[in-house]
Amino acid sequence: MAARSKKNPATEMQVKEPGKEEVGDDLLTVHEVASHLRVDDTTVRRWIKSGALEAIALPHRGKRRGYRVRKLTLDELFNRSSLPV
Secondary structure, three states: OOOOOOOOOOOOOOOOOOOOOOHHHHEEEHHHHHHHHOOOHHHHHHHHHHOOOOOEEEOOOOOOOEEEEEHHHHHHHHHOOOOOO
């Protein structure tokens, strides 16, 4: 008898349909944004708090508030003529 191979859905690659992205795919942490822009995390947080950089505030319990920045927002920042001050 030939052995049947069963497909394991957990190990199969998932193909995304064009135009249908998962929400988590386009969100970056403060540290990731800082790395892309080659600035300190504190600078990114300052830009967020001043309104120069749009971000999503996450619920928090600790000392520091968590933020996520949409990748689209970061791409638009790169296309501007200057960075926020």
